[in-house]
Amino acid sequence: MRAAGLVALVLACAAVIAFLLLRRSETDAGRNPAAISERQPGAPAARPAAPPAPVTPTSAANTPAGLDPVMLASPQAAVQTQLRLLEGGNPNLFRQTFLPSVQPQVTAETFEACRKRVRQVPVRPDWQTAEATTSGGHRVLRVSMFGKSMTGFHQVDGRWLADALWCLPVGLP
Amino acid sequence: MLVSTLVGHAFFTRVRAIALLSLVAACGGSGTSAPGGSVPTGWRPPAKGLWIWYFGYTGMTAAQAAQTAKDAGVGYVLIKSGQDASYWDTRFNAASVAEFTSRGMKVFAWAYMTPADVPGSVQAAALAARVPGTSGLVIDAEIEFEGGHDLEAQQLCEGIRAAVPGVWLGYTSFGWVGYHPTFPFHAFDRSCGDAFFPQVYWSDRGVTWSSGHAEAVQMLEAARLQTPVWIVQSNDDTPQGASPATADLNAFFDLTPPYSSLWEFPSPAWPAKLPQLTLLHWTN
Numbered sequence: 001m002r003a004a005g006l007v008a009l010v011l012a013c014a015a016v017i018a019f020l021l022l023r024r025s026e027t028d029a030g031r032n033p034a035a036i037s038e039r040q041p042g043a044p045a046a047r048p049a050a051p052p053a054p055v056t057p058t059s060a061a062n063t064p065a066g067l068d069p070v071m072l073a074s075p076q077a078a079v080q081t082q083l084r085l086l087e088g089g090n091p092n093l094f095r096q097t098f099l100p101s102v103q104p105q106v107t108a109e110t111f112e113a114c115r116k117r118v119r120q121v122p123v124r125p126d127w128q129t130a131e132a133t134t135s136g137g138h139r140v141l142r143v144s145m146f147g148k149s150m151t152g153f154h155q156v157d158g159r160w161l162a163d164a165l166w167c168l169p170v171g172l173p
Numbered sequence: 174m175l176v177s178t179l180v181g182h183a184f185f186t187r188v189r190a191i192a193l194l195s196l197v198a199a200c201g202g203s204g205t206s207a208p209g210g211s212v213p214t215g216w217r218p219p220a221k222g223l224w225i226w227y228f229g230y231t232g233m234t235a236a237q238a239a240q241t242a243k244d245a246g247v248g249y250v251l252i253k254s255g256q257d258a259s260y261w262d263t264r265f266n267a268a269s270v271a272e273f274t275s276r277g278m279k280v281f282a283w284a285y286m287t288p289a290d291v292p293g294s295v296q297a298a299a300l301a302a303r304v305p306g307t308s309g310l311v312i313d314a315e316i317e318f319e320g321g322h323d324l325e326a327q328q329l330c331e332g333i334r335a336a337v338p339g340v341w342l343g344y345t346s347f348g349w350v351g352y353h354p355t356f357p358f359h360a361f362d363r364s365c366g367d368a369f370f371p372q373v374y375w376s377d378r379g380v381t382w383s384s385g386h387a388e389a390v391q392m393l394e395a396a397r398l399q400t401p402v403w404i405v406q407s408n409d410d411t412p413q414g415a416s417p418a419t420a421d422l423n424a425f426f427d428l429t430p431p432y433s434s435l436w437e438f439p440s441p442a443w444p445a446k447l448p449q450l451t452l453l454h455w456t457n
Contacts, residue, residue, distance in 0.1 A: 120377060120410040122442035124230050129261060144256060147226040147437070148285055148315060170316050172378045173349040173388075 067096055067159075075141045075153035078160045079125060086115050086167070099154055099161045106165065114167035121146060123167075216308075218279070220248025220455040221426055222434030224405070227253060227264060232441040239272035241447075242438070246455035247278060251311055251434065254282035254301035258293025262300070270306035279308045283345065287317035288325035295332035302337045309341030312365055314356075318346075323357040330364030343368030345405065348385075351392035358396060366400035372436065374407035375425070376417040382406070382425045403432035408439065408446055416445060423454045431457035 071081040078097055085094040094114075095106040123145065130143040131150070139155040140163075151166040223242055225231065231238050242250055250273050254265035270280045282301040286294045302310040310333065318326060333342055344365040347353045362369065371393065375385025386404075393402060406425045410416050426433055435453065439446035 116412045116414075119414045120412060122440040124440055124442065126227055126230070128227070128229065129256065129259065131259070144285070147230075147253065148313065149287075149317065150256065169377065171347045171353070171372070172374065173347075173352045 067093055069159050072097060072159035072161065075130070075143065075160045076125075076127065078153055078162065079123065079145075082162070082167070083118060083123060086111070086118055089115070097162060098165070099156070099163050102163060102165060110165060110168060113169065114165065117167050117169050216279070218248040218431050218457065220246050220457060221431070221453075222249040222251060222281075222403075223247045223450075224283070224434060224437040225250055225252045226437055228269075230440050231438045235269035235272040238438060239276050239278070241450070242273070242278060243276040245450040245453070247450075248431075248455060248457070249279035249281065249308070249434075250438075251281045251283045253284065254304075254310075255284045255297045257284075257286055258290045258297050260284075260297035260300040265301055265304060267305040270304055274306045280306055281309045281311050281341075281343075282307055283311040283313055285313040285315075286329065287314075288322040288329075289317070291325050291328045291332065294329055295336055298329075298333045299336035302333070302340045302342075309343065309367065310337075311368070311370060312342070312344040312361070314344055314346050314361065318357055319353060319355045321355060321357075323360040326357040326360035327364050330361065334364070341367050343370060343400070343403070345370035345372060347371070348373035348389050348405070349392055350389075350396050350398075358398060362398045362400050368403045368432070369398060369400040370403045370405050370434065372405050372407070374405075374409065374436065376411050376421075377407055377409045379412040382417075382421045386425060386428065401432070403434065404429045405434050405436055407436045408449065409436075410443075416443075416449075419449055419452045422449075423452075426454045 067081065070077070072078045082094060082097050085091075085097070091106060091108065091111040094111060095103045098106065126144045126147070130141050133140045133142060133152075135152070135154060140152045141160070142150040142152045145151050145166045149164070149166070149170065152163040153160040154163055223245075225238065228235055228238055233241065239250075252265055252269070252273075253261075255261050265282055273280045282298075282304065284294070284298055284301060286298070298310055298312070301307065312329065312333075314326065314329075330342060330344075334340060342365050344361045346356060346358070346361070346369075348371040350356070350358055350371065371389060373385055373389040375382050378385060380388075389404070406422065406429075408417055408422065422435070426435075439450070441447070
Protein backbone atom coordinates (compact mmCIF):
# COMPACT_ATOMS: atom_id res chain seq x y z
CA MET A 1 0.00 0.00 0.00
CA ARG A 2 2.82 2.34 0.88
CA ALA A 3 4.54 1.59 -2.40
CA ALA A 4 1.33 2.17 -4.31
CA GLY A 5 0.85 5.49 -2.57
CA LEU A 6 4.36 6.51 -3.43
CA VAL A 7 3.80 5.63 -7.08
CA ALA A 8 0.61 7.65 -7.10
CA LEU A 9 2.40 10.61 -5.59
CA VAL A 10 5.18 10.40 -8.19
CA LEU A 11 2.65 10.21 -11.01
CA ALA A 12 0.76 13.17 -9.62
CA CYS A 13 3.97 15.21 -9.39
CA ALA A 14 4.91 14.23 -12.93
CA ALA A 15 1.49 15.33 -14.16
CA VAL A 16 1.82 18.69 -12.43
CA ILE A 17 5.31 19.22 -13.84
CA ALA A 18 4.16 18.24 -17.32
CA PHE A 19 1.23 20.63 -17.08
CA LEU A 20 3.49 23.47 -15.99
CA LEU A 21 5.97 22.76 -18.79
CA LEU A 22 3.18 22.72 -21.32
CA ARG A 23 1.81 26.05 -20.10
CA ARG A 24 5.30 27.56 -20.30
CA SER A 25 5.79 26.24 -23.80
CA GLU A 26 2.54 27.81 -24.96
CA THR A 27 3.40 31.14 -23.39
CA ASP A 28 6.81 31.18 -25.07
CA ALA A 29 5.19 30.46 -28.38
CA GLY A 30 3.18 33.59 -28.00
CA ARG A 31 6.26 35.67 -27.27
CA ASN A 32 8.92 34.20 -29.46
CA PRO A 33 8.29 34.42 -33.20
CA ALA A 34 10.59 31.53 -33.90
CA ALA A 35 8.59 29.38 -31.61
CA ILE A 36 5.50 29.59 -33.78
CA SER A 37 7.13 29.43 -37.14
CA GLU A 38 5.73 25.99 -37.74
CA ARG A 39 2.13 27.16 -37.72
CA GLN A 40 0.26 25.76 -40.67
CA PRO A 41 0.42 27.93 -43.77
CA GLY A 42 -2.84 29.61 -44.44
CA ALA A 43 -3.96 29.55 -40.84
CA PRO A 44 -5.51 32.84 -39.89
CA ALA A 45 -3.24 35.02 -37.84
CA ALA A 46 -4.41 35.60 -34.32
CA ARG A 47 -3.88 38.61 -32.16
CA PRO A 48 -1.44 38.18 -29.29
CA ALA A 49 -3.92 39.55 -26.80
CA ALA A 50 -6.64 37.09 -27.73
CA PRO A 51 -7.90 35.01 -24.81
CA PRO A 52 -6.83 31.38 -24.68
CA ALA A 53 -9.14 29.20 -26.69
CA PRO A 54 -10.34 25.76 -25.76
CA VAL A 55 -7.94 23.09 -26.91
CA THR A 56 -9.49 21.49 -29.95
CA PRO A 57 -7.91 20.37 -33.22
CA THR A 58 -9.35 23.45 -34.96
CA SER A 59 -8.28 25.99 -32.45
CA ALA A 60 -4.84 24.44 -32.18
CA ALA A 61 -4.11 25.83 -35.61
CA ASN A 62 -5.19 29.22 -34.35
CA THR A 63 -2.96 29.23 -31.34
CA PRO A 64 -2.45 32.79 -30.27
CA ALA A 65 0.79 33.83 -31.76
CA GLY A 66 2.00 37.16 -32.89
CA LEU A 67 4.67 39.63 -33.44
CA ASP A 68 5.99 41.73 -30.66
CA PRO A 69 4.13 45.03 -31.09
CA VAL A 70 7.48 46.80 -31.02
CA MET A 71 8.20 45.25 -34.41
CA LEU A 72 5.23 47.13 -35.84
CA ALA A 73 5.50 50.24 -33.71
CA SER A 74 5.90 52.52 -36.71
CA PRO A 75 5.48 52.20 -40.46
CA GLN A 76 9.24 52.21 -40.82
CA ALA A 77 9.59 49.46 -38.23
CA ALA A 78 6.86 47.51 -39.97
CA VAL A 79 8.72 47.61 -43.28
CA GLN A 80 11.94 46.51 -41.64
CA THR A 81 10.08 43.70 -39.93
CA GLN A 82 8.52 42.63 -43.21
CA LEU A 83 11.92 42.55 -44.85
CA ARG A 84 13.36 40.50 -42.02
CA LEU A 85 10.50 38.03 -42.18
CA LEU A 86 10.88 37.72 -45.94
CA GLU A 87 14.58 37.14 -45.55
CA GLY A 88 13.96 34.69 -42.73
CA GLY A 89 11.36 32.78 -44.69
CA ASN A 90 8.53 33.20 -42.22
CA PRO A 91 5.25 33.61 -44.13
CA ASN A 92 3.05 33.18 -41.08
CA LEU A 93 4.49 36.08 -39.18
CA PHE A 94 4.83 38.04 -42.39
CA ARG A 95 1.09 37.65 -42.89
CA GLN A 96 0.48 39.34 -39.58
CA THR A 97 2.09 42.55 -40.76
CA PHE A 98 -0.89 43.21 -43.05
CA LEU A 99 -4.45 44.26 -42.41
CA PRO A 100 -6.75 41.27 -41.85
CA SER A 101 -8.43 41.89 -45.19
CA VAL A 102 -5.09 41.55 -46.96
CA GLN A 103 -3.76 38.58 -45.03
CA PRO A 104 -5.41 35.92 -47.22
CA GLN A 105 -3.33 37.24 -50.11
CA VAL A 106 -0.18 36.05 -48.38
CA THR A 107 0.17 32.58 -49.77
CA ALA A 108 3.19 30.40 -50.35
CA GLU A 109 3.34 31.69 -53.91
CA THR A 110 3.00 35.37 -53.14
CA PHE A 111 5.42 35.08 -50.27
CA GLU A 112 8.02 33.57 -52.56
CA ALA A 113 7.34 36.21 -55.20
CA CYS A 114 7.88 38.89 -52.58
CA ARG A 115 11.13 37.30 -51.45
CA LYS A 116 12.39 37.44 -54.99
CA ARG A 117 11.20 40.99 -55.57
CA VAL A 118 12.97 42.50 -52.59
CA ARG A 119 16.18 40.94 -53.84
CA GLN A 120 15.71 42.50 -57.25
CA VAL A 121 15.44 46.10 -56.18
CA PRO A 122 16.45 48.04 -53.10
CA VAL A 123 13.54 48.75 -50.79
CA ARG A 124 13.93 52.43 -49.99
CA PRO A 125 10.46 53.83 -49.34
CA ASP A 126 10.07 57.54 -49.92
CA TRP A 127 9.16 58.48 -46.36
CA GLN A 128 9.73 62.17 -46.96
CA THR A 129 6.69 62.40 -49.18
CA ALA A 130 4.52 59.98 -47.24
CA GLU A 131 0.97 61.22 -46.75
CA ALA A 132 -0.74 61.06 -43.37
CA THR A 133 -4.47 60.42 -43.48
CA THR A 134 -7.13 58.59 -41.54
CA SER A 135 -9.33 55.68 -42.50
CA GLY A 136 -11.98 53.98 -40.43
CA GLY A 137 -10.85 55.91 -37.40
CA HIS A 138 -7.27 54.75 -37.82
CA ARG A 139 -4.21 56.79 -38.61
CA VAL A 140 -2.79 55.88 -42.00
CA LEU A 141 0.54 56.74 -43.54
CA ARG A 142 0.68 56.26 -47.30
CA VAL A 143 4.10 55.81 -48.82
CA SER A 144 5.55 54.92 -52.18
CA MET A 145 7.66 51.81 -51.82
CA PHE A 146 9.26 51.76 -55.28
CA GLY A 147 8.32 55.12 -56.72
CA LYS A 148 4.97 54.04 -58.09
CA SER A 149 1.84 52.91 -56.21
CA MET A 150 1.31 54.01 -52.64
CA THR A 151 1.00 51.56 -49.76
CA GLY A 152 -0.94 52.54 -46.66
CA PHE A 153 0.19 51.59 -43.19
CA HIS A 154 -2.76 51.62 -40.79
CA GLN A 155 -2.31 52.00 -37.07
CA VAL A 156 -4.53 49.34 -35.53
CA ASP A 157 -4.26 48.63 -31.82
CA GLY A 158 -0.84 50.23 -31.73
CA ARG A 159 0.46 48.22 -34.66
CA TRP A 160 1.07 49.57 -38.15
CA LEU A 161 -0.29 47.14 -40.70
CA ALA A 162 0.11 47.37 -44.47
CA ASP A 163 -2.95 47.54 -46.68
CA ALA A 164 -1.31 46.10 -49.77
CA LEU A 165 1.12 43.37 -50.67
CA TRP A 166 3.52 46.02 -51.90
CA CYS A 167 6.33 43.59 -52.57
CA LEU A 168 4.56 41.79 -55.39
CA PRO A 169 5.81 42.75 -58.83
CA VAL A 170 3.28 44.98 -60.56
CA GLY A 171 2.57 44.92 -64.24
CA LEU A 172 4.97 42.15 -65.16
CA PRO A 173 4.44 41.28 -67.79
CA MET B 174 10.56 47.16 -86.17
CA LEU B 175 7.55 48.91 -84.85
CA VAL B 176 9.58 51.37 -82.84
CA SER B 177 11.39 52.41 -85.97
CA THR B 178 8.11 52.48 -87.85
CA LEU B 179 6.42 54.61 -85.26
CA VAL B 180 9.36 56.87 -84.90
CA GLY B 181 9.46 57.08 -88.66
CA HIS B 182 5.75 57.88 -88.77
CA ALA B 183 6.28 60.47 -86.11
CA PHE B 184 9.24 61.77 -88.07
CA PHE B 185 7.13 62.84 -91.00
CA THR B 186 4.60 64.41 -88.68
CA ARG B 187 7.42 66.25 -87.02
CA VAL B 188 8.93 67.26 -90.32
CA ARG B 189 5.66 68.95 -91.17
CA ALA B 190 5.62 70.61 -87.78
CA ILE B 191 9.19 71.78 -88.15
CA ALA B 192 8.48 73.14 -91.61
CA LEU B 193 5.49 75.03 -90.25
CA LEU B 194 7.46 76.40 -87.36
CA SER B 195 10.27 77.44 -89.67
CA LEU B 196 7.77 79.26 -91.83
CA VAL B 197 6.32 81.01 -88.80
CA ALA B 198 9.80 81.97 -87.64
CA ALA B 199 10.77 83.21 -91.11
CA CYS B 200 7.71 85.44 -91.10
CA GLY B 201 8.78 87.00 -87.86
CA GLY B 202 6.80 84.74 -85.55
CA SER B 203 8.25 83.22 -82.44
CA GLY B 204 8.86 79.56 -81.89
CA THR B 205 6.68 77.62 -79.53
CA SER B 206 7.64 77.63 -75.93
CA ALA B 207 6.01 76.10 -72.92
CA PRO B 208 5.91 78.09 -69.72
CA GLY B 209 8.56 75.86 -68.21
CA GLY B 210 10.98 75.57 -71.06
CA SER B 211 11.46 74.59 -74.65
CA VAL B 212 9.05 72.19 -76.31
CA PRO B 213 10.99 69.34 -77.86
CA THR B 214 8.94 69.30 -81.06
CA GLY B 215 11.18 67.61 -83.54
CA TRP B 216 13.84 67.36 -80.90
CA ARG B 217 16.09 64.39 -81.36
CA PRO B 218 17.96 63.50 -78.18
CA PRO B 219 21.72 63.42 -78.64
CA ALA B 220 21.81 60.63 -76.09
CA LYS B 221 19.42 58.38 -74.23
CA GLY B 222 17.54 59.14 -71.07
CA LEU B 223 17.69 58.26 -67.39
CA TRP B 224 14.85 58.17 -64.87
CA ILE B 225 15.35 59.59 -61.38
CA TRP B 226 12.97 58.73 -58.56
CA TYR B 227 14.29 61.07 -55.85
CA PHE B 228 17.71 62.39 -55.09
CA GLY B 229 17.73 60.85 -51.63
CA TYR B 230 17.35 57.49 -53.30
CA THR B 231 20.47 58.13 -55.35
CA GLY B 232 22.42 59.23 -52.29
CA MET B 233 23.38 62.39 -54.15
CA THR B 234 22.42 66.02 -54.35
CA ALA B 235 20.84 67.25 -57.55
CA ALA B 236 24.17 68.73 -58.58
CA GLN B 237 26.03 65.49 -57.93
CA ALA B 238 23.43 63.45 -59.75
CA ALA B 239 23.53 65.85 -62.69
CA GLN B 240 27.29 65.68 -62.91
CA THR B 241 27.23 61.90 -62.68
CA ALA B 242 24.64 61.73 -65.45
CA LYS B 243 26.62 64.11 -67.60
CA ASP B 244 29.83 62.17 -67.06
CA ALA B 245 28.05 58.98 -68.05
CA GLY B 246 26.79 60.60 -71.24
CA VAL B 247 23.08 60.82 -70.48
CA GLY B 248 21.11 62.98 -72.90
CA TYR B 249 17.96 63.69 -70.92
CA VAL B 250 16.57 62.92 -67.51
CA LEU B 251 13.07 62.36 -66.18
CA ILE B 252 12.70 63.44 -62.57
CA LYS B 253 9.72 62.57 -60.41
CA SER B 254 7.74 65.70 -59.67
CA GLY B 255 4.88 64.38 -57.62
CA GLN B 256 2.20 61.84 -56.89
CA ASP B 257 -1.45 62.36 -57.79
CA ALA B 258 -2.49 65.77 -56.48
CA SER B 259 0.84 66.39 -54.79
CA TYR B 260 3.50 68.40 -56.53
CA TRP B 261 6.86 68.30 -54.77
CA ASP B 262 8.32 71.75 -55.10
CA THR B 263 11.20 70.96 -52.79
CA ARG B 264 12.46 68.35 -55.24
CA PHE B 265 11.34 69.33 -58.67
CA ASN B 266 12.08 73.03 -58.89
CA ALA B 267 13.97 75.51 -61.02
CA ALA B 268 17.20 74.99 -59.10
CA SER B 269 17.27 71.20 -59.38
CA VAL B 270 16.23 71.33 -63.02
CA ALA B 271 18.95 73.87 -63.75
CA GLU B 272 21.59 71.50 -62.44
CA PHE B 273 20.82 69.29 -65.43
CA THR B 274 19.98 71.84 -68.10
CA SER B 275 23.14 73.78 -67.32
CA ARG B 276 25.05 70.62 -68.12
CA GLY B 277 23.35 70.19 -71.45
CA MET B 278 20.61 67.74 -70.59
CA LYS B 279 16.90 68.10 -71.20
CA VAL B 280 14.66 67.61 -68.18
CA PHE B 281 11.18 66.11 -68.13
CA ALA B 282 8.96 65.94 -65.08
CA TRP B 283 7.23 62.66 -64.38
CA ALA B 284 4.38 62.19 -61.97
CA TYR B 285 2.73 58.98 -60.82
CA MET B 286 -0.99 59.42 -61.16
CA THR B 287 -4.15 57.45 -60.50
CA PRO B 288 -7.80 58.16 -61.33
CA ALA B 289 -8.47 59.05 -57.69
CA ASP B 290 -8.31 62.83 -57.99
CA VAL B 291 -8.16 64.03 -61.55
CA PRO B 292 -8.71 67.75 -60.86
CA GLY B 293 -6.03 67.73 -58.17
CA SER B 294 -3.67 65.78 -60.41
CA VAL B 295 -4.17 68.28 -63.21
CA GLN B 296 -3.22 71.13 -60.91
CA ALA B 297 -0.14 69.31 -59.63
CA ALA B 298 0.93 68.39 -63.15
CA ALA B 299 0.51 71.96 -64.31
CA LEU B 300 2.73 73.22 -61.52
CA ALA B 301 5.46 70.78 -62.49
CA ALA B 302 5.18 71.56 -66.17
CA ARG B 303 5.62 75.28 -65.48
CA VAL B 304 8.90 74.89 -63.64
CA PRO B 305 11.51 76.85 -65.57
CA GLY B 306 13.73 74.63 -67.66
CA THR B 307 11.24 71.80 -67.88
CA SER B 308 10.89 70.39 -71.39
CA GLY B 309 7.75 68.40 -70.82
CA LEU B 310 5.69 66.21 -68.58
CA VAL B 311 5.25 62.44 -68.49
CA ILE B 312 2.28 60.89 -66.71
CA ASP B 313 3.07 57.56 -65.09
CA ALA B 314 -0.21 55.64 -65.13
CA GLU B 315 -0.28 51.99 -64.16
CA ILE B 316 -2.39 49.46 -62.30
CA GLU B 317 -4.83 51.98 -60.81
CA PHE B 318 -6.00 52.90 -64.31
CA GLU B 319 -6.84 49.33 -65.27
CA GLY B 320 -10.49 48.39 -65.36
CA GLY B 321 -12.34 51.02 -67.33
CA HIS B 322 -10.85 54.39 -66.50
CA ASP B 323 -10.80 55.73 -70.03
CA LEU B 324 -12.76 58.82 -69.10
CA GLU B 325 -10.44 59.74 -66.24
CA ALA B 326 -7.44 59.24 -68.51
CA GLN B 327 -8.93 61.57 -71.09
CA GLN B 328 -9.91 64.15 -68.47
CA LEU B 329 -6.45 64.04 -66.95
CA CYS B 330 -4.64 64.61 -70.23
CA GLU B 331 -7.04 67.20 -71.57
CA GLY B 332 -7.08 68.99 -68.25
CA ILE B 333 -3.31 69.29 -68.27
CA ARG B 334 -3.29 70.52 -71.85
CA ALA B 335 -5.90 73.10 -71.02
CA ALA B 336 -4.00 74.24 -67.95
CA VAL B 337 -0.66 74.46 -69.73
CA PRO B 338 -1.22 75.31 -73.37
CA GLY B 339 1.55 74.02 -75.58
CA VAL B 340 2.83 71.57 -73.01
CA TRP B 341 4.71 68.55 -74.30
CA LEU B 342 2.78 65.70 -72.67
CA GLY B 343 3.58 62.01 -72.75
CA TYR B 344 2.75 58.98 -70.67
CA THR B 345 4.45 55.86 -69.40
CA SER B 346 2.91 52.54 -68.44
CA PHE B 347 3.18 48.79 -68.83
CA GLY B 348 5.66 47.62 -71.40
CA TRP B 349 3.80 44.61 -72.72
CA VAL B 350 0.54 46.26 -73.60
CA GLY B 351 -1.19 43.10 -74.72
CA TYR B 352 -1.30 41.78 -71.18
CA HIS B 353 -3.31 44.79 -70.01
CA PRO B 354 -6.50 44.84 -72.06
CA THR B 355 -8.41 47.05 -69.63
CA PHE B 356 -5.77 49.76 -69.42
CA PRO B 357 -6.88 52.91 -71.30
CA PHE B 358 -3.95 52.94 -73.72
CA HIS B 359 -6.05 54.48 -76.46
CA ALA B 360 -7.35 57.27 -74.27
CA PHE B 361 -3.81 58.18 -73.28
CA ASP B 362 -2.74 57.69 -76.86
CA ARG B 363 -5.27 60.27 -78.06
CA SER B 364 -4.78 62.83 -75.34
CA CYS B 365 -1.30 62.41 -73.85
CA GLY B 366 0.29 61.33 -77.09
CA ASP B 367 3.45 63.33 -77.49
CA ALA B 368 5.32 60.19 -76.46
CA PHE B 369 4.61 56.80 -74.94
CA PHE B 370 7.29 55.32 -72.72
CA PRO B 371 6.49 51.59 -72.46
CA GLN B 372 8.28 50.04 -69.52
CA VAL B 373 9.90 47.05 -71.15
CA TYR B 374 11.59 45.87 -67.99
CA TRP B 375 12.93 42.62 -69.34
CA SER B 376 15.31 42.03 -66.44
CA ASP B 377 12.56 42.44 -63.85
CA ARG B 378 10.47 39.97 -65.78
CA GLY B 379 13.33 37.53 -66.08
CA VAL B 380 13.43 37.27 -69.85
CA THR B 381 16.19 38.07 -72.29
CA TRP B 382 16.41 41.61 -73.62
CA SER B 383 15.75 40.38 -77.14
CA SER B 384 12.64 38.35 -76.37
CA GLY B 385 11.31 41.05 -74.09
CA HIS B 386 11.83 43.66 -76.76
CA ALA B 387 10.37 41.52 -79.51
CA GLU B 388 7.20 40.73 -77.61
CA ALA B 389 6.75 44.36 -76.59
CA VAL B 390 7.08 45.50 -80.18
CA GLN B 391 4.68 42.86 -81.41
CA MET B 392 2.09 43.95 -78.85
CA LEU B 393 2.57 47.61 -79.71
CA GLU B 394 1.97 46.83 -83.34
CA ALA B 395 -1.18 44.90 -82.50
CA ALA B 396 -2.48 47.73 -80.34
CA ARG B 397 -2.14 50.23 -83.21
CA LEU B 398 -1.17 53.11 -80.98
CA GLN B 399 -0.24 56.30 -82.78
CA THR B 400 2.00 57.91 -80.20
CA PRO B 401 5.76 57.95 -80.85
CA VAL B 402 7.39 55.25 -78.76
CA TRP B 403 10.17 56.15 -76.35
CA ILE B 404 10.95 52.70 -75.00
CA VAL B 405 12.29 52.15 -71.47
CA GLN B 406 14.43 49.35 -70.09
CA SER B 407 15.41 48.72 -66.47
CA ASN B 408 18.60 47.95 -64.64
CA ASP B 409 16.78 46.09 -61.87
CA ASP B 410 18.02 42.61 -61.09
CA THR B 411 16.34 39.53 -62.47
CA PRO B 412 14.02 37.43 -60.28
CA GLN B 413 16.97 35.09 -59.94
CA GLY B 414 18.98 37.90 -58.40
CA ALA B 415 21.32 38.47 -61.32
CA SER B 416 22.20 41.95 -62.42
CA PRO B 417 21.47 42.63 -66.09
CA ALA B 418 24.68 42.44 -68.07
CA THR B 419 26.08 45.63 -69.49
CA ALA B 420 26.24 44.00 -72.91
CA ASP B 421 22.52 43.22 -72.77
CA LEU B 422 21.56 46.70 -71.68
CA ASN B 423 23.69 48.06 -74.50
CA ALA B 424 22.19 45.70 -77.04
CA PHE B 425 18.76 46.99 -76.11
CA PHE B 426 19.93 50.59 -76.33
CA ASP B 427 21.64 49.97 -79.65
CA LEU B 428 18.38 48.67 -81.09
CA THR B 429 16.17 51.48 -79.81
CA PRO B 430 17.77 54.87 -80.52
CA PRO B 431 17.40 57.75 -80.12
CA TYR B 432 14.57 58.09 -77.62
CA SER B 433 15.05 55.12 -75.29
CA SER B 434 15.86 55.44 -71.62
CA LEU B 435 16.85 53.54 -68.50
CA TRP B 436 14.94 53.10 -65.28
CA GLU B 437 16.61 54.15 -63.03
CA PHE B 438 19.40 56.20 -61.48
CA PRO B 439 20.66 53.58 -59.04
CA SER B 440 20.62 53.61 -55.28
CA PRO B 441 23.92 53.25 -53.41
CA ALA B 442 22.35 50.14 -51.90
CA TRP B 443 23.25 48.54 -55.25
CA PRO B 444 26.81 49.82 -55.54
CA ALA B 445 27.72 47.90 -58.69
CA LYS B 446 25.08 49.66 -60.75
CA LEU B 447 26.51 53.14 -60.52
CA PRO B 448 29.76 52.36 -62.34
CA GLN B 449 27.67 50.46 -64.89
CA LEU B 450 26.05 53.73 -65.93
CA THR B 451 29.32 54.91 -67.45
CA LEU B 452 29.56 51.73 -69.54
CA LEU B 453 26.22 52.08 -71.28
CA HIS B 454 25.74 53.22 -74.86
CA TRP B 455 24.00 56.51 -74.14
CA THR B 456 25.13 58.35 -77.22
CA ASN B 457 22.97 57.96 -80.28
